[in-house]
Amino acid sequence: MTYLAQNLTHGGRELIAFRIGDQEFCVNVMSVREIRGWTPVTPLPHAPSYVLGVLNLRGAVLPIIDMSARLGMKPAEPTVRHVIIVTQARNRVVGLLVEAVSDILTIKDENIQPTPDVSSEFERTFARGILAIEGRMICLIELEAVFPHSESEAA
């Protein structure tokens, strides 16, 4: 049995960590479809500021979210060094623009600490826990909360 499988069977999980500014975040690796470089997007009219636009992902129209803006930080200025994490939640596929992918972590559920009780929009909406790994603090993100709301939810 591989190390990974062993870990998974013991309640472990794999996370992919990425960097925005000086902060680190992570999402479940199972929801990541691929990681690709930045290419210019087609802006969408009347989109929220964190939706940069849409990209052609092998024929599918992929909306791109600026994670920095989405998490309430200053909007990113995309460069070729930026990275798009293509993620899937339920039936929707969305690309997340981040500065860099930093790590792949294998952790157990008990390593995840609850988010500290700070009264911020960010904490309530997106954060699902924090991890302390080698002196770093990594915030676990709830992917579906990040996705742009669909119309049916808005109505």
Add this chain to the structure above:
Amino acid sequence: MDMNEIKEIFFQECEEQLAELESGLLRLNDGDRDPETVNAVFRAVHSIKGGAGAFGLDDLVSFAHVFETTLDCVRSNKLEPNQEVLKVMLKSADVLADLTNVARDGGSVDQARSKQLIRELEALANGTPMPTASAAPAAAAVAKPKPAAPVAAAPAAAPAANDQGFMPVAFSFDDFGGDEPEAAELPTYDVVFKPKSDLYTKGNEAALLLRDLSRLGEMSIHCDMSSLPPLDELDPEAAYFWWKVSIKTDKGEDAVRSVFEFAEWDCDLEVSKAGGGSTVVESDLPMQPVPFDLSALDDGADATVGMAEEDDNLAAAQRDEAVAAAETASNVLQMAGNASRAASENAKSAAAAAAQNNAQQGASAAAPTIRVDLDRVDRLINLVGELVINQAMLSQSVIENDANGTSSINMGLEELQQLTREIQDSVMAIRAQPVKPVFQRMARTVREIADITGKSVRLVTEGENTEVDKTVIDKLAEPLTHMIRNAVDHGLETPEKRLAAGKSAEGTVKLTAKHRSGRIVIELSDDGAGINREKVRQKAIDNDLITADANLSDEEIDNLIFHAGFSTADKVSDLSGRGVGMDVVKRSIQALGGRINISSKPGHGSTFTMSLPLTLAVLDGMVVTVAGQTLVVPLTAIVETLQPEAAAIHSFGATQRLISIRNSFCPLVDVGRILNFRSTQANPVEGVALLVESEGGGQRALMVDAIQGQRQVVIKSLEANYTHVPGIAAATILGDGRVALILDVDSVVSASRGQSLQHEASLAAAG
């Protein structure tokens, strides 16, 4: 393959049979007296009955059975298929379709209607003249026996369904060797049923056939197992058993034989009439001595006579036992055989039987077809879409890197381009279906509405083999139904008025389809009174749609009926005129990328013309640039393009600007501003104006910066991964691999009228 899948196949076949049935009946209605047409109709009903029986759909079986009996009278020339008869039959076909749908999707049918039709059908079968569509005297008419056939069996007088759901059918015994049996003496038939292995391979089941047989009457049964080899020598797929049955029935030999109809070619079947109790029958049917094993019979008596005289209870008990034994026996065979294979073969049974039926009777040789999941086709279409985009991207980068354009790469690319085009066309052709099924549904709509309104209507269809994408067909049915209802309810006059106007009492509604310049054009015309322009105008004034002194052309008045909440019917009827009228029709046609027009001649009728794209997967668009972004405007929306001159632009109020085109003023709409691509209005003189026509019928000039050209683009959904974007219909991928947005002209135009896109957008963003 589980039972549900098998059932699904049965229902798919039902649909085909129903279509066949209806088109056959319509051909008969048009005076076709080809026996093959009658046969085809009969076969369709028969196949449905057979399949339904296998699934225990009793309602369907009992109705189909009565229908079939009546059709048999037509087939044997006992009943002349005149208009009245066909009217009942067409209605019966509708009920049969309803029953099939109910069997599949649940729900309930109009029991009164089907009961009434059963009575009408039986009356026809009995040759009793009866007033159609009159409910009350139906039962009485059935009960009154026809003088020429005094032996119409007793149950016919009480048309109540028995516990099997079968309606008793009156039966004339004139055919049976002139023998008129007295009351209780039922004729006995000896049946020897020897299945061949093929019977099981085709999914038939001896036990089920025998059970069906047992429904005909009292029956005793004997299973011969003598040829069963020891287990180790047993071929699990071979047939070893055969049955000897003696049955007392008043249904006649034909009924007995028809039980085995689907199995006929896969078994040795002998049916002979035995001595019927005390009366010695001089039957002219051949009496063949049948070899069978008597050892298992308790008394060893002469079965041909003995069985018939046996005590009722004993016979019944024996019958049950024997059926159980038969079931067990065939279960053994099935278990020994490959279960899954047997199941899948089972699924084909109806198809196989129907096919064999066709082959045997030398019916029309249809081109071979296969059933494919729509999902698979769609996946293929998507992939080909990718291929087209990829090919365009490749061409573009080759052109960019190789300016002289003479290299062999370029030649190869051109060939590739042709091939991809061809592949795309062929793949699209897979989805293309004839509009026939929709048109046939309309025939039914016309019948029903004609019935309700008391008008006499004939539907003429033309070009029903015109092909169009399946999605378009599916979405076409609803608006078309609505329009047909309107045409019959509002368009056509009552027979009296028609006669007074010097027309024939029967109104005609004509439905045609044809291809015209890459689109499908569907026309619906009636020969009714035409649009009453005075009334329409008055109504529009009443509803504040136009001012009292508005100067409108005839065409403009006609088009008023497409406005929301418009109905000229004096009273609100069940059929139409509930305020959701032609505006809904127009919107659904437009949602399909189509246009609808009306032309009307007072006294001569109206014609609706719909022009629809052949597919919803690709679209002809004009590629334009707006504020540095590339957009695609659907070509169908564009009336003309023009380069505005400074002199033609007039300011109107604070922000509005109008452009004068041939002395009429048309509002200018800056697309870049509406879509929030720029914060200030662009200078119209530097751009291009696209004159578009929108939902409300009004024209607008859409300002864009430049036109790049016309292109066929593959439509991609934005909603799949994102949400609906106001002002944008969908997206596409251009040759350079970038996503371009397809403009939703209607929503842009309505936004320019003041209904803000921004409002919608902020709602969506607020979540």
